[in-house]
Amino acid sequence: MSSNVEISASTQAILAEVNPASNPRPVLVLNDRSHAWITEKVCGIIEGKTPLWWWVCFAVSCSIAGCSVIGFTYLVSTGVGVWGHASPANWAWDIINFVFWVGIAHAGTLISAILCLTRQNWRTSINRTAEAMTIFSIACAGLFPALHVGRVWLAVLPGYLFPAPNANGIWPNFRSALEWDVFAVNTYGSVSLVFWYVGMIPDLGVLRDRFFKRGDKLRSGIYGFFAMGWRGSARHWVHHEMAYLLLAGIGTLMVVSVCSIVSFDFATSLIPGWHTTIFPPYFVSGAIFSGFAMVLTILLPMRAIFKFEDFITAYHIDCLCKITLVMGTLVGYAYLMEFIIAWYGANPNEGFTFVNRTFGLYDWAYWIMFSCNVITPQFFWFKKVRSNFAFIFVLTIFINIGMWFERFVIIVTSLARDYLPSSWGYYSPSIVEILTYFGTFGVFSMLFLLFFRFLPIIPMSEVKTVTLQADVHGGKHS
Amino acid sequence: MSKLFPKSINLLPFKLLAYAAVVGGVATAGITYYATPSYANVGYAPVQPVPFSHALHAGQLGMDCRFCHSNVEKSGHANIPTSQTCMNCHNQIKTDSPLLAPVRDSYASGDPVPWVKIHIAPDYVYFNHSVHIARGVSCVSCHGKVNEMDVVHQAKSLTMSFCLDCHRAPEKFIRDPKLVTNLDWKNPEGEKAQIEQGKKFVHNWNVKPPQSCSGCHR
Numbered sequence: 001m002s003s004n005v006e007i008s009a010s011t012q013a014i015l016a017e018v019n020p021a022s023n024p025r026p027v028l029v030l031n032d033r034s035h036a037w038i039t040e041k042v043c044g045i046i047e048g049k050t051p052l053w054w055w056v057c058f059a060v061s062c063s064i065a066g067c068s069v070i071g072f073t074y075l076v077s078t079g080v081g082v083w084g085h086a087s088p089a090n091w092a093w094d095i096i097n098f099v100f101w102v103g104i105a106h107a108g109t110l111i112s113a114i115l116c117l118t119r120q121n122w123r124t125s126i127n128r129t130a131e132a133m134t135i136f137s138i139a140c141a142g143l144f145p146a147l148h149v150g151r152v153w154l155a156v157l158p159g160y161l162f163p164a165p166n167a168n169g170i171w172p173n174f175r176s177a178l179e180w181d182v183f184a185v186n187t188y189g190s191v192s193l194v195f196w197y198v199g200m201i202p203d204l205g206v207l208r209d210r211f212f213k214r215g216d217k218l219r220s221g222i223y224g225f226f227a228m229g230w231r232g233s234a235r236h237w238v239h240h241e242m243a244y245l246l247l248a249g250i251g252t253l254m255v256v257s258v259c260s261i262v263s264f265d266f267a268t269s270l271i272p273g274w275h276t277t278i279f280p281p282y283f284v285s286g287a288i289f290s291g292f293a294m295v296l297t298i299l300l301p302m303r304a305i306f307k308f309e310d311f312i313t314a315y316h317i318d319c320l321c322k323i324t325l326v327m328g329t330l331v332g333y334a335y336l337m338e339f340i341i342a343w344y345g346a347n348p349n350e351g352f353t354f355v356n357r358t359f360g361l362y363d364w365a366y367w368i369m370f371s372c373n374v375i376t377p378q379f380f381w382f383k384k385v386r387s388n389f390a391f392i393f394v395l396t397i398f399i400n401i402g403m404w405f406e407r408f409v410i411i412v413t414s415l416a417r418d419y420l421p422s423s424w425g426y427y428s429p430s431i432v433e434i435l436t437y438f439g440t441f442g443v444f445s446m447l448f449l450l451f452f453r454f455l456p457i458i459p460m461s462e463v464k465t466v467t468l469q470a471d472v473h474g475g476k477h478s
Numbered sequence: 479m480s481k482l483f484p485k486s487i488n489l490l491p492f493k494l495l496a497y498a499a500v501v502g503g504v505a506t507a508g509i510t511y512y513a514t515p516s517y518a519n520v521g522y523a524p525v526q527p528v529p530f531s532h533a534l535h536a537g538q539l540g541m542d543c544r545f546c547h548s549n550v551e552k553s554g555h556a557n558i559p560t561s562q563t564c565m566n567c568h569n570q571i572k573t574d575s576p577l578l579a580p581v582r583d584s585y586a587s588g589d590p591v592p593w594v595k596i597h598i599a600p601d602y603v604y605f606n607h608s609v610h611i612a613r614g615v616s617c618v619s620c621h622g623k624v625n626e627m628d629v630v631h632q633a634k635s636l637t638m639s640f641c642l643d644c645h646r647a648p649e650k651f652i653r654d655p656k657l658v659t660n661l662d663w664k665n666p667e668g669e670k671a672q673i674e675q676g677k678k679f680v681h682n683w684n685v686k687p688p689q690s691c692s693g694c695h696r
Contacts, residue, residue, distance in 0.1 A: 167514040169639025
């Protein structure tokens with residue numbers, strides 16, 4: 001055995017000459033936590049009593065979600081006139097909020113799929129939460145296109161959104177980017193849900209067994225139903241890992257495709273400021289940027305509340321900040337590139353649109369967007385900032401705000417000032433839109449609180465694979 | 479874990495799939511059959527104030543549709559005849575039939591006979607009779623064999639897909655405009671000849687039935 005690791009004299013001479021820097025792999029689970037400790041820690045949250053703060057937050061979230069219920073009920077019962085939309089800005093908060101929430105979803109898929117394929121082991125402790133964020137934000141996003149037409153039944157009747165035979169003899173228009181959206185978002189939602197669920201099956205099996213031992217037949221039965229007979233045999237693991245890998249492959253495509261298709265809603269039109277080829281990569285990087293900011297916004301409090309310092313280490317936060325920095329800088333690059341292309345393209349309408357964005361009626365929105373999205377992430381260049389969690393939290397809130405304003409700027413400024421000066425207008429939202437959008441944050445946090453209470457929020461089985469104990473060399477292998 | 483779930487639960491996913499297929503299939507079939515206008519509207523035959531028989535007038539006596547519905551070639555709306563039209567003949571025939579009393583009253587007072595409308599195009603649909611008649615769409619295509627009905631009923635579903643079936647393939651239906659009121663006419667040389675002839679008509683008369691939303695929902 002020992003002969004294998006013995007280093008020959010010549011190698012030692014080379015090493016002495018090269019003098020490689022010591023760059024140890026970061027430890028992903030601190031304090032050499034045992035597998036049993038991890039199980040106790042994660043299952044303990046579900047098995048313990050519901051804490052008071054949970055009830056308080058849940059009640060507040062439900063009340064906020066009620067704003068959406070009221071807003072949508074009023075919209076459906078009265079008609080789309082209750083929103084502030086009017087020609088020329090016939091699109092506004094409905095699609096802004098849709099793109100905002102869909103964008104946030106992307107970070108979850110990137111963390112769980114792309115980082116899985118590239119073997120970034122630090123993803124293990126955060127992917128469950130990130131993917132929950134994906135699913136919950138897709139749910140929030142889906143509310144807007146489904147309800148914004150006022151006639152909600154059209155969203156489910158065959159022939160309107162979904163192609164199926166119907167008494168009207170009509171069929172969706174497959175040349176419309178909006179129809180592509182229907183398929184992109186539905187595919188995304190279902191793949192994410194399956195991915196999330198498949199990853200959770202071993203952990204659900206653990207919960208089933210633990211509740212069974214305590215004699216809690218009801219909970220054991222419910223977790224057991226969803227664990228689908230998981231026994232943890234080698235055969236199960238082989239199939240599970242293959243399924244997970246395949247889903248990661250599909251999910252990787254989704255990270256790039258979904259927001260590209262969402263950007264086609266604009267790019268395939270002829271409105272100045274929308275009709276640009278930069279849109280797909282611009283939207284994808286924006287989406288990942290906003291998503292990582294939201295992941296941080298959620299992880300930092302979660303880490304503090306549940307005392308997950310051993311799972312979500314400073315290294316994890318550091319990695320997330322670095323990706324946020326890259327994506328934020330890409331977004332800033334896209335902002336500047338839009339100007340250069342507008343100038344270089346020499347199209348007067350395009351040129352006017354960008355000057356109007358920066359110095360026109362909506363300049364306040366543009367500068368909120370610019371400072372939040374371009375300046376804020378630049379703080380992440382500094383190690384000191386990346387280890388100051390309170391400051392990171394504040395920065396991510398600014399990014400969330402900035403990314404909402406990005407969509408507002410793109411959509412509203414272009415529509416309010418299009419080709420015909422005679423039809424120019426100024427859009428401002430009605431109270432109904434504001435309440436509805438505000439309410440979706442309640443829906444989002446409500447779903448998250450339920451997730452915190454009833455599901456294993458740290459993927460136990462995955463985290464165990466990156467502990468020191470799981471390493472045959474005990475972490476001493478260099 | 480044998481105590482938690484019985485072995486039979488292994489079949490549960492398949493059972494659920496089977497149930498979902500059965501319930502989904504029954505629901506789809508039920509809605510398709512019972513909840514569409516072809517079920518809900520076809521056969522609507524309200525009681526009219528006068529038991530006017532189209533089978534007698536248009537069928538047995540061979541009166542042309544346009545004798546009474548006289549504006550159908552010129553107007554978007556196919557008019558219901560006034561009682562003066564009825565009285566053209568009925569001041570000679572069956573002058574004291576009690577069944578015709580409402581017609582005579584209407585003729586005397588000037589108030590119309592309160593006929594009950596059967597074929598109703600919703601107010602969000604634009605439909606023009608004259609253009610259909612002028613391009614050889616027979617009455618029978620939408621109203622059925624009225625010349626055989628004692629009491630008129632709705633014969634066709636008149637759903638949007640019913641309209642579109644013809645708008646998408648007019649050659650299957652259009653004929654020489656001289657024959658539009660001949661409800662018994664069918665191309666004597668069969669369906670193939672109908673389509674061939676129809677295609678010629680479509681080409682020669684430049685028939686372009688609208689299929690866009692705004693063609694009918696103006």
